[in-house]
Amino acid sequence: MPFSSKLIEQSVNAFASLPGIGRKTALRLTLHLLKQDGSVTEQFANALSAMKAGVKSCRDCFNYSDQELCEICADARRDRSLICVVESARDLMAIEETGQFRGLYHILGGIISPIEGVGPADLNIMPLVERCGRGEVKEVIMAISPTIEGETTIYYISRQLQNSGVALSAIARGVSFGGDLEYADELTLGRSIVARTPYAVK
């Protein structure tokens, strides 16, 4: 693409380096910014700089945080006896959005994947074991994607925690609410029959 400005080219390159953004979209975004008042671009740049300089990892749960402890860990109203283990900050946000969980989290930073060279030592598993050893935690909920790597990770963690006295659980799996049985995959449907729950007549 021919650019009349090196500065524009740099901005296009920056946008195009993001996942899912091609060069045409990158150009559209850049030209959009150029059309706006200069303060819009400045705020954008400042937001990125501030994020780069300021975002830390929460000391306890490894969530992104502006402080040493993230807002969730610092919130006195959360149930400190319950820890939900997730792969990433994005999964944490998805669970927070449901509004159904009032405990704390623990972000692994990935899952065990021999193919991608990710072993237990690359994840925040030891800090989880240490957290569970402090006496406050009663239950650890594994909210990890039901893939082979996910199951391996859950198994590894369960072995690490088996003598800790902490109860272990995994999120329920089955056919989605509103999901059509016809379109559910065989594994999910099969497991949902094996793991059927009693039906309470109200």
Add this chain to the structure above:
Amino acid sequence: MPFSSKLIEQSVNAFASLPGIGRKTALRLTLHLLKQDGSVTEQFANALSAMKAGVKSCRDCFNYSDQELCEICADARRDRSLICVVESARDLMAIEETGQFRGLYHILGGIISPIEGVGPADLNIMPLVERCGRGEVKEVIMAISPTIEGETTIYYISRQLQNSGVALSAIARGVSFGGDLEYADELTLGRSIVARTPYAVK
């Protein structure tokens, strides 16, 4: 969406303010940047700041430029007797990409649109007339979208230049190369018959 970090929220807001980027995508881009080395985000922020501070409008053609004259206007190899009038820098880039035009450009910065309150005085039409009065220009090619507003703009410019001694032309219109006649719209197909070109037997 619940954020554990105000800094992340600011970055998500900045991305989500861009056209075609929703909040989920904005979050995905932000988390991508957080996963990268810090220098990636810094370079991104610097590229935006530098663009905001440095990009000017070319003195002659109003293209985006890092210098007083854009690279095209400053290029001695370009044909200075030919000016291609376009609506925006994006149209200029599209034409440059074809590699078929070796003259100069003139960016109007929009088209005449009474509905959107854009009149001739809001566009770079007077500077075009002045440019054509300097004696160097022999032909002005209107490369403006064939819409009602576009036709109005072309007509207005043609009236302004009618006594300048400069030849006027418009880009050819017709059925696209590779386009299927069946799917061409009626207006294009109709005009392409009226404006048929002699077929040269080679």
